[in-house]
Amino acid sequence: xxxxxxxxxxxxxxxxxxxxxxxxxxxxxxxxxxxxxxxxxxxxxxxxxxxxxxxxxxxxxxxxxxxxxxxxxxxxxxxxxxxxxxxxxxxxxxxxxxxxxxxxxxxxxxxxxxxxxxxxxxxxxxxxxxxxxxxxxxxxxxxxxxxxxxxxxxxxxxxxxxxxxxxxxxxxxxxxxxxxxxxxxxxxxxxxxx
Amino acid sequence: xxxxxxxxxxxxxxxxxxxxxxxxxxxxxxxxxxxxxxxxxxxxxxxxxxxxxxxxxxxxxxxxxxxxxxxxxxxxxxxxxxxxxxxxxxxxxxxxxxxxxxxxxxxxxxxxxxxxxxxxxxxxxxxxxxxxxxxxxxxxxxxxxxxxxxxxxxxxxxxxxxxxxxxxxxxxxxxxxxxxxxxxxxxxxxxxxxxxxxxxxxxxxxxxx
Numbered sequence: 001x002x003x004x005x006x007x008x009x010x011x012x013x014x015x016x017x018x019x020x021x022x023x024x025x026x027x028x029x030x031x032x033x034x035x036x037x038x039x040x041x042x043x044x045x046x047x048x049x050x051x052x053x054x055x056x057x058x059x060x061x062x063x064x065x066x067x068x069x070x071x072x073x074x075x076x077x078x079x080x081x082x083x084x085x086x087x088x089x090x091x092x093x094x095x096x097x098x099x100x101x102x103x104x105x106x107x108x109x110x111x112x113x114x115x116x117x118x119x120x121x122x123x124x125x126x127x128x129x130x131x132x133x134x135x136x137x138x139x140x141x142x143x144x145x146x147x148x149x150x151x152x153x154x155x156x157x158x159x160x161x162x163x164x165x166x167x168x169x170x171x172x173x174x175x176x177x178x179x180x181x182x183x184x185x186x187x188x189x190x191x192x193x194x
Numbered sequence: 195x196x197x198x199x200x201x202x203x204x205x206x207x208x209x210x211x212x213x214x215x216x217x218x219x220x221x222x223x224x225x226x227x228x229x230x231x232x233x234x235x236x237x238x239x240x241x242x243x244x245x246x247x248x249x250x251x252x253x254x255x256x257x258x259x260x261x262x263x264x265x266x267x268x269x270x271x272x273x274x275x276x277x278x279x280x281x282x283x284x285x286x287x288x289x290x291x292x293x294x295x296x297x298x299x300x301x302x303x304x305x306x307x308x309x310x311x312x313x314x315x316x317x318x319x320x321x322x323x324x325x326x327x328x329x330x331x332x333x334x335x336x337x338x339x340x341x342x343x344x345x346x347x348x349x350x351x352x353x354x355x356x357x358x359x360x361x362x363x364x365x366x367x368x369x370x371x372x373x374x375x376x377x378x379x380x381x382x383x384x385x386x387x388x389x390x391x392x393x394x395x396x397x398x399x400x401x402x403x
Contacts, residue, residue, distance in 0.1 A: 018252055025256040053257060057249045064245065118243040119250060128243035140244050147241035165199075172198030176226055178240055179233040192239040 003075050010063045013158060017060065024056055033076060034083045051090070055083040058117055064148040081113045089115055127188055134181065139174035146171055195220070197227050205234050309396045313362050313389060325349050326359055333363055354378045358386060361393065370397050 009016045024030060034055060038048050059079055062069055071078045119125040132140060138159075145155045152164035152171075161167045182189040195213070197220040203209040204217050221227050230237070317331045329345035332338045342363060346356040357376045364372035374397050380387045 014252070018256065021252055021256040022259065025253070025260045049257065053250065053253045056253045057246060060249045060253075061242075061246060064249075065242070117246055118239065119246045124243060125247075128240065128247055131240055132244060132247060135244075140248070143237070143241035144245035144248055147238050147245055165196075168196070168199050172201070172230070175198075175201075175230045175234075175237050178237045179229045182233045182236050182240075183229065189233065189236045192236040 003071060006075065007063050007069070010060055021056060021060070029076060030079060033080050037080060037083045038087050047090075051083055051086050054086050054117060054120065055079055057119075058082045058086070058115060061117070061148075067149060078113070082115070085113055085115050086120075089120070124191065127191065131178070131181065135174065135177065138170065139177065142167060142171050143174050143178070197221065197224065198230075201227075201230060201234070205231070309392065309399075310365060311392070312366070326355060330359060330363075339363060339367070354382050358383055358390075365393055365396075370400055373397060 006020060009020050011017075031052070034052050035048060038051050056079075059082055119128065135143075141159050142155060145158065150158070152167045155161070156164050156167045159167070161170070182192075195216050197217055200209055200213065200217050204214070204221075209217055221231065315330050315334055316327050317334055325345060326349065329342040332345065333342035343360055346360050349356040358378050361373045361375075361377040364370070364376065373393060377390060377393055377397075380390050383390060
């Protein structure tokens with residue numbers, strides 16, 4: 001599949017996005033490439049799984065959130081770049097030296113690929129899970145598409161609302177709900193600003 | 195105006211003119227709107243986090259499905275390997291089975307030559323000779339078959355052993371009809387079971403030719 005088509009599929013709907021994920025998950029070249037990247041911890045399957053899964057999440061998120069996303073090289077180079085940065089980030093977090101990475105690897109790391117997954121931070125992840133339990137599915141869906149800069153019209157079509165106006169109204173209600181939560185949990189609000 | 199339609203534009207700074215004034219007018223009086231504007235950034239961060247969680251769930255689900263398929267295909271592979279192993283063993287057995295069977299030649303002499311083995315003739319085994327030893331000595335050393343046979347038939351203490359050795363004499367002579375007549379069964383002479391089976395096999399094979 002051409003990269004452009006792939007990105008359209010990811011943005012189009014949950015079902016079509018899931019098909020892309022399934023395809024990427026079974027891609028041998030992708031799996032083997034990421035296995036090479038995480039070779040320091042090659043004995044740890046859980047480490048590979050974590051890097052692999054977060055690589056896909058970061059990629060999907062970038063496609064969904066960044067309308068102007070440009071992938072200059074092929075998709076593999078882009079995904080390997082994410083995986084490498086994730087891997088190095090994890091090693092640094094664990095205060096370990098990525099000694100086995102060559103200088104070339106470090107140079108490659110200086111890509112313009114940013115890792116900005118909040119769920120990589122366990123505290124933030126816990127907080128998000130907690131908030132998710134308070135929000136209904138409707139709020140969750142509207143807000144997550146809104147945060148990805150989807151247009152109200154697109155959100156209405158994706159989630160089956162009558163019109164944009166209904167989505168706007170619902171979105172505002174959901175924002176109020178979350179704002180109230182943050183007012184009563186100032187530490188949470190502070191954490192999210194960091 | 196519905197102020198909530200313009201929150202994003204207001205935060206982004208793209209609201210101007212009359213719309214901006216109107217929005218700010220509502221904002222100054224609407225506590226709920228103030229609350230939302232105040233927490234706008236945090237709400238967006240949380241919403242983005244919700245998207246990440248949603249994507250992570252989708253990826254995890256794909257991973258689970260992938261691992262299940264991978265595991266089941268692993269099981270299938272094990273079965274295929276096992277079946278291949280069994281098939282290989284069957285082929286080997288089919289190819290090599292004749293090597294483990296007693297060869298049967300078409301020619302009677304060849305059969306005899308290939309199957310018949312001399313027994314250990316109990317001659318001069320001990321210093322005290324018994325009837326069997328003497329009888330067999332008559333046959334082996336003097337070539338006197340009838341004398342040996344008479345002596346063996348006269349053994350009253352162990353008639354079965356006598357018959358067995360007569361059968362062996364006839365086997366050495368290649369007179370298989372007589373072997374069949376005198377040869378005791380395995381049950382009658384268990385200690386010579388293997389030898390009796392061999393002689394019976396030769397007799398059986400010769401009959402089939």
